[in-house]
Amino acid sequence: MAAYQHSTPMNNTSNLVDVLETVLDKGVVIAGDIKINLADVELLTIKIRLLVASVDKAKEMGIDWWEHDSHYSSGAARVQEENEELWQRIRQLEERQGTNAGNRGTVLSDTNAKGESTNE
Amino acid sequence: MQIQSDSPALIYVYAFIPTEEYDQHSWVEADGMEPPQKIEGLRLNDMITAVTCKVPEKDYSQDILQKKVEDMEWLQGRAFHHHEVMNQLHENFTVIPLKFGTIYEQADHLTKRITIDKENIQKIFAYLSEKEEWNIKIYVEEEKYIKNMMDQEKEVERKKEEIEKLSPGKRFFEKKKLDQFAEEKAKENIQNTCRAIHEKLCASSFNEEVKKNWERKVTGRNDEMNWNGVYLIKTDSRDKFLDIVENEQRKAEETGAGISIAVTGPWPAYHFSDM
Numbered sequence: 001m002a003a004y005q006h007s008t009p010m011n012n013t014s015n016l017v018d019v020l021e022t023v024l025d026k027g028v029v030i031a032g033d034i035k036i037n038l039a040d041v042e043l044l045t046i047k048i049r050l051l052v053a054s055v056d057k058a059k060e061m062g063i064d065w066w067e068h069d070s071h072y073s074s075g076a077a078r079v080q081e082e083n084e085e086l087w088q089r090i091r092q093l094e095e096r097q098g099t100n101a102g103n104r105g106t107v108l109s110d111t112n113a114k115g116e117s118t119n120e
Numbered sequence: 121m122q123i124q125s126d127s128p129a130l131i132y133v134y135a136f137i138p139t140e141e142y143d144q145h146s147w148v149e150a151d152g153m154e155p156p157q158k159i160e161g162l163r164l165n166d167m168i169t170a171v172t173c174k175v176p177e178k179d180y181s182q183d184i185l186q187k188k189v190e191d192m193e194w195l196q197g198r199a200f201h202h203h204e205v206m207n208q209l210h211e212n213f214t215v216i217p218l219k220f221g222t223i224y225e226q227a228d229h230l231t232k233r234i235t236i237d238k239e240n241i242q243k244i245f246a247y248l249s250e251k252e253e254w255n256i257k258i259y260v261e262e263e264k265y266i267k268n269m270m271d272q273e274k275e276v277e278r279k280k281e282e283i284e285k286l287s288p289g290k291r292f293f294e295k296k297k298l299d300q301f302a303e304e305k306a307k308e309n310i311q312n313t314c315r316a317i318h319e320k321l322c323a324s325s326f327n328e329e330v331k332k333n334w335e336r337k338v339t340g341r342n343d344e345m346n347w348n349g350v351y352l353i354k355t356d357s358r359d360k361f362l363d364i365v366e367n368e369q370r371k372a373e374e375t376g377a378g379i380s381i382a383v384t385g386p387w388p389a390y391h392f393s394d395m
Contacts, residue, residue, distance in 0.1 A: 017334065017338060017340070020196075020199055021334070022391075023200075023202050023206075026217075027217040027220065027390050027393065028217065028218050028393050028394065029219050029222075030218060030222060030233060030234075030395075032133070032223045032224055033223060033225040033226075033229055034180065034182045035182060036182070036189055036221050038189055038220075042334070045334075046338055048192045048195065051196065
């Protein structure tokens, strides 16, 4: 049998176009109590395709913070542990050299700022 | 009913199904548009049952909903949910799919609205019974197609030989003309090929509609859509219909002219349910 859209994952872009062009554009129109204006379906499809494509593309490029962020994944705990170990190591090295760890705050807040902006 | 008294609800309508079929099949509980609300059958009369779910008024009142449908992430999720519900219904029922975003404040309003169209809806149920929709899209890698055609068309071959004999200046313009000729000829051939496939599919279909071809920025593909057709077929002639498609797919692959045929289905009859 041929390929069915049922079994195709939602993030497959050609399937996405198929579903959107049909669901948002077709079907019987009966006047409901709530009236909405949907933008031109072609424009909507392009916008949504770009949205989905950007997620796929990001993964391809190795940008997958949501799979490691502690809000999104248990794998993040391991990363956090590693982070702690590394900071421990830096502190030891700095102490040995007689310097202090004054830069740590700046670096950390940079990291946080990046995390927050990606989260949005 | 799980709607709280302090959280007024609206009624989202997915589809109509025949009440007779609704009574015959057991109803599988499934999540509605906004879980934990479930999908419910709302018997409008002894012939028509609406498939509905409750949605909170705070998110689905007209002004708020208008803003939400402009949020692509929100819209994508709900549009897919709408479609998934339709697919599940289509497995067990004759379905008249409604357009995404059909919402009523009260069941009475829907019942009144349906009374006007009762006979029409009945006719559509009869028309759509035991039928399904398939979508066929034909894509062409135009450069590959033209190259393949140039290699095979005798007229092109003859013109190429004539051009070679010309002076360099003339050769440039004549070559340009030949490219233009090839492009036009390719377009004509592609249309003829698509139409021939369409005719074959029509012979096994109950009804058909030729749709607009989508641009590459919509499809996200590298090849160009040259045919976009939907076909309403009887469910029991599905194998016959798909045999024709597979045969054409095989032929397209064997000729190596950059043509590919994409088939999706079975869909509920979105394109053939107009009242």
